[in-house]
Amino acid sequence: MKLVVVSIIAFIVVLHTIPLLAQEITGNIEGRIVDQAGEPVAFANVNVSSPSLQGMRGMMSTADGHFGIFKLPVGVYTVRISHVSYHEATYEDVAVRLGRTTTLGEIRLTLKVHEVPAVVVTEERKLIDPTSTAIGVNLSAEQFKELPLDRNYQNITTLLPHANESFFGDGVNFAGSTGQENKYFIDGVETTDPHMGITGTTLPYNFLQELEVKTGGYEAEYRSSLGGIVNVISRSGGNEFHGQAFGFFVNNELTGTTRHSFMDPPTGDFANYDVGLSLGGPIKRDKLWFFAAYNPSFVIENVNIPGIGFHEDKSITHIFAGKLTWRATNKTNLDFTITGDPRKREAVEDIAAYGVVSLENPDPSLGEHTTGGINLLVNGRHLFSDKFFLEAAVSRVTRRQKIEASTERGRNEVVFVDRETGIASGGYSGFGPSDAYSAQMTANAKATLILGKHMLKTGLEYRDSRLDFANDLIIIERYDDSTYTETIILSRPGTVHNRIPSAFIQESWRITDRIRINAGFRWDGQYLIDTNGDVAQKITDQYQPRIGFVYQPGELGSQKIFGSFGRFYQELHLELSNRAHTDRSVFSVTEFDHDPRVDPTGGTVSLAFSGEIHPEVEGLDGQHYDEFTLGYERQVGNRFTLGARGIYRTLREGIEDGFVEDIGDFRYGNPGKGYLSDFPEMKREYTALELTAQMFGGARYNARASYVLSRNYGNYPGLIGLPNLEQFELVESMKNAEGLLDNDRTHVFKLSGSYRPGFGFAAGASFTWQRRPDAVHMGSELPVCVRSSPCS
Template sequence: MTTKKLLIAATLGASSLLSHLVAPELAQAQSNTTGALTGTITDSKTKEPLPGVTVIATSASLQSAQTAITDEKGQYRITSLPPGQYLVTFYYADITLERDGIIVGVNKVTPVYQSLNQDAAGGEVVKITDSAPTIDPTSTAQGITIDKNYINNIPVPGRNFESTLGAAAGSQGDGLGVSFSGSSSLENQYYVDGVNTTGLTFGTVGSPVINNFIEEIEVITGGYNAEFGRATGAVVNVVTKSGSNEFKGSVFGTFQPGALTREANVAATNATSLDFNGNVAYNADFGVELGGPIIKDKLWFYVGFAPQFAKVDITRIPKRQTDCRMVMDDGTLSICNPALSTAPMPGFANGEPDVDPATGFLITDPLCGPDSPTGVECEVRSDTSRSINLLGKLNYALNPENQGQLTIQALPGHSNRPGDAGLVSTGAVIDSLVTDVSFKWTSKFNDNKTEIEAVVGWHREATEVGSIDPSLNNTPAQVLQNGNLAVWARGFGGETAETLAGCTDDIPGRADPYPNIDNCPMRSRSYRIGGPGGIANDSTERRAAKLGLIQRVKAAGTHEIKAGIDVENNLSNTTRLLSGGAILQNLVGNNQVRVQRYVQLTDDANMDPRFDKTCHTPDPNATGPTGDTKSYKCDFLGGQYGDPGTDITGNTFNWSAYLRDSWQIQPNLTFNAGVRYEEQRLRYAADLQNTTDALTGLELGKNAMTLTGMFAPRLGILYDWTKEGRSKIYTHWGRFYESIPMRINDRSFGGEAFYVQDFVTSGMNPPCGPTDPKIGGPNGEKCIEEPAPGEPQKVGASEQIIGASGVLIAPGIKSQYMDEIIAGFEYEILDDLKIGLSYQNRRMGRVIEDVSTDGAETYIIANPGEWDQDEENKLQARIDRTDDLQEKNRLLRQLKLFQGIRTFDKPSRDYNALQFTLTRRFSKKLYVQGSYTYSRITGNYPGLISYDNGQVDPNISSQYDLIELLANRIGPLPQDRPHYIKLDGYYTFDLKSAGELTTGIRLRALSGIPQQALAGHYLYGPDESFLLPRGQIGRTDFEHGLDIHVAYARKLNKNMRLEIYADIFNAYNRQGSAATDDTYAPQFALSGDEQNANPIAGGTYEDLMWLKAYDGSGNETAKPIGRNPNYRNTVGRYGPSNVRLGMRLTF
């Protein structure tokens, strides 16, 4: 153990010892699965505190009653209470007073203050129905608590807990999940029953528990204390249901039929020869849950079983271009007359496809559907999926002071996804299994003055992907482009007879209305044949344990000291497999086939016979005409499970410790101070450890990147001016570090190398063989055939190994972090009615990303914009004392590369928000929750998701790869929505003996997102170049929508209740713009020619007309850039109105 670790451990140990030596009092903490009660008992006449009052909390959620006795200040605290509704009873002398309906939330302290009349008659029980305040006066955390009432009565647009998270102020969906307070959705941490279940590969939701099994959800969007870490977004705590002393359960089901879904408004786009339209055929689930006692007050159980089924119909719409119209002198479009304009009886055909002058789109005729010549129905291919939610839980109480909980859940799933853009057989079958096991033990010692909580957990995700047709798992996927749909339909038989007839060009005996053009060219749409492409047999798992200690001591007030430690050992096993060992991109019209495959590189000294190939790549250090290529011994990785080199094992080890003191200076004044320390060790794949990197020459040890020194201080202060827990004014500052997902382990620390070969398919003796009539050009599979014995390996016209320079880690790299400031107040202006106003600022302090300082030849994982001078001095000193010339040159090159890190713009993301919240807790059948957020998110770094080009590679995205692409990236970020209004509520009408009628709403109104002007880059592909500064183009429309819940419930007998309901989503069918086409210049023009462009630094929209295209080699041409006719048009809409029907039978 290092000196620093010893200091941390000693600090935690000292705090524990101190808590025993200095006037120990009742422990007052709550965990992330339980809550607490606190308050002061006073004499109703004198207002003086009453010591010696016995306070007892009981609930159906609690196995044994929990008791506390007020101290000399009349204060009490009861901890480790499961979320639920409680009866709190006060005993003093012969006075008994009960308060019912007290709500305790997860990780919340509920204040229950009470005055007692000592003159009251003894022996009577005084019952009070006054509810407790809804404000936690001890916490600066921002967020929301979502309980069963919300889940059951608000129209939540989904069936697992992630669908509820959008209720939090400052949250929004981002395609991969829910983002909070300006961060991306991959920056959150998710806990289920106290165990981290965050997805390990990317940081998504790992265990999507169905809502019916959930007791309560806590969403912390900011201001969280030192107990929480590894997140720069939000922390989500999910507590599942438990048993009780009574047998209780339910049978439930929901069904969303396609027949109750309005027709989708398909966004108009430039026509292709094959389009698709997806519609939900059904979403359905049913289930049963049951909980009860095995031994009353001792051992409870809870079990749940819920299968889910879904089907999405993909309608395939073939289209042919037309040649029968012309633009008239007045600018209007003529009628369709397919006769040539030069014919004796002239028409409007001119040998060019028709273009609508109003939109710039090609005009097409559908070949199926009611508007087609034949009226035949379009072909429909269906994606189907099924899964099962399984949950089992045991709660055991040895006695009121010692309790344990064991939870096991599993989520097996199966999906069948036939190919849509091509042959059905190119689709995939996906099998998955998520498994969680957790055990928690809580003990209170020394008359409940000390509390220890220990948690161990195991989270595992497994996925297997293969072909719909298992025989194709060893066949490469071939992507056909720039060809003809009629040729492919005839050659492979994957299209309908109507498509074949309508697309076939002028052939004797066939009627072609447009004989002077290609009817169905496939220039902007690809067509897949062969195998599924990527196949997988992957798994990830997290083995976690944590230990926490809580104690309360007196010293100039009351101190709650909380300390703990947690460790995570994260493992991954990923397969580096492509069906058939390669992906073939066949550019038929361009006479080119691009072969892409995984390879494993080695040095010349390795005599393993499987390294019998030679891989070539440009040499970034070349100085002469003969030294422009580097060559490596390599192995072309196979495409079958278990093939050598295809199994990659990764490992990341995390540990953290924290110490927090909540100092209650006065009963209504609290100061929170804490510090969290974290370390993260990202390790090389097992087969790379303790080897020499064939690419960099570096000696690889065990750890690829070790991140230490992550001290995260947290400071907060709160003041309750009512002195009854009905108000608080607070402020908080904290630092939060990212926990890097394991995607980087597979790609950067797993030796990933991708070999790209371009073959020219024309000329004499083409390497890919003669033209295949099924394709209209050579078959790409011929490019990867093994040469005959004695023949040389096939060599492409150009070859490159992506990853051929290895991955360097900048010496002295530091962790990614964010700083946050919060200030605000909350006030319960009426019973159960709370308002709040807060300001939140989040600012990125440092980012980890990969950069390239030599034009995408070498990649360095670094902190863009900064490199420590001390590290430069160390490297320079090493160079100075190196005598080996080759080693000196290698180190000098690295020095130059590392110095280039400083030339990059420093990543920035600034979030500033004002939030107004209003909550009327469920009482008297009415619940209302609303928020208005005004926020701005600016900078040049969106987060762990690259929203602009759709890349999801946390910490190794293309955002900082090339310095020439950094121009124009500063401005409003993709998450920037200045105005966001949320309103949720429901009301229950009591119809007496006729039952109950509940109506609920979910209203959302929000600003649109910024629009950009993007173009391709010759090395990096589409949408990598920001032609104009962020936000200059404008933003999409302001959007709004309303969801409605209607339910009728009636008791069937004393213990059985039946409820039927309907959720109506997007009630007024506003299918607004969810996304627009930000591609100003597509990388491939309609002609099929490649076009790219560099940013116009600080440019304006008017400058775009002068923009010149760059070719595929990065050379500027004299050709103006071709504008995308679909630019700024809607490409994605919010879903149409639909209805979900449901029932719930509780007993």
């Protein structure tokens, strides 16, 4: 008991300084025990064991025969059921999935007066979660490790329904949203970059045990996003030592012609390779386990510099993961996790955005990037009883994006662009030097109480997302012999925050064995802090009701009809505060009648302003959508499932910045209200029908197929992040802007599978076919076109 008290005190101390668990890292097993007449069997002993579990867990069935063992590490379990009056029953190879409940259905026991052998069940398995309305998919390592995939786990999601690759370089688009509207979690901790909302920490799939994707219908305990939620858990140690060595190599000789994002510069030969090692095992059996992995990754590519020729762009990423799993007491478990992906890149920048057609010297294109980050986590679970348990976690997530010149000339000279010839020369041009360091600190605690047919959960969370930033850019341009300009864009060092308190309460009520209602309520606040340390903007009315139902017709655990309604908010990225809540920026344009590199005097300032902290927008609504879902899922035999789901998402409010003529400057707000009342209200509606089929063959074979018919309609595609694609900047740009959005994918069919016949051989394949309109109209009746779908 003393150790438990010490652990709890340690949690409380750390909670004041670092962040907490936000997604599930465990799963559950449930079932109902009856006799041969179908009557419930009370006080039966249910015990579970697994290579993933330290020691053994158990409980007794209730008066109505039900049992549920919760917060189990993901893995394959053996379930033993015994009673003084009945023969023992054993279920083997029971898979506990990430964030899911595995049901054993009705378990019939035989009285000991009958002479029958002990029952051992190995083939029968339930593949449907009878408790959840969430729309999403789980993939175990056995299901994705044999497939031809990119190395980063984030790309695995493109195998799944509603997850489509983007042509704009913003990552995977889920359910009509854009890549900057997703959230990524590793071992329960969000690793999404809080600055821009881009994908977070890179990990190879070799480090992972399971991946979970949620695209909708989830409960109030989960922090939401406008896109998808991707949650993975890394591998753990065990009572036996295990490890692997792996390698990967690909170059342009081994691939087809790549279709790049339309902003990418021309490239030549390339090579991408990595090697990796991992090792896990016991420090003390059933008490303390370890896992460690390291995977250096190398990318080398020849990139064309106009007027110079090809130059090598190369990078190395040091990817690592480590975990300690400690069974502190029989009722207390602690996990200590570290992951990271620090990266160094000698980059060849594309400076086409400057209108440059050629370079006189290569230095304007040569930069050095320092990126990536490190994540630290401590999480714990304490079981007060079979019906009451507490979870807590602390973590620190850091990211860096530092850009600077890689050559001496690049550091010491300014970039010079001759507008008559389109030729650039001089120093580095890559919007640097700049340095953005973000740290996300979150803390939460969650309690679960089971009272008969009711499972009650409540939790609190506090998050502090911080951005330290600075950048400096000077560019000199020549228009003719007597016309030069010098443009200075400067951000002095500053810090902004978004502080987010959250709370939720929810109930899962098993009305009967066939009907379950999940209902909950969540609240999130946002307090954006400016560079002076003051609250610059508050959003405090983010109330989120969520409700769903599950009905099981026929044999329990074999099929379900389910539906849900929910409201889902997503917090603002710190880029908004970086623009609107700082007074550290300076912008100026100075005109000269001579070359200012020769004589910096005698210029006339034609444009100059300093950044200001924008006034708070009263009544600002957070960005959110409402969602309705309805679905049916059925198990066929022991290895197949079929499903059909309908989704309707409608964006209720968004936040953008636009030019306000009365002020003569940009202001952020809700389009159609306040400062932006001249703009149309944001609209984005995603309507989809999803059909799925899955085959589960364990370690030997797996396959899945899906078809999604969808429409993504409105005037707001989402947070894309490319400067020339920002929406709602000018009222005129929003004329005729409503229609099918550029990431609409009307028809998408996907098929993937793997087979391992034995003798060390394995094969896997994946196929995607999608169709979208040839052009979509976005403002001023100008079509937006992409390489895969050119405009005629």
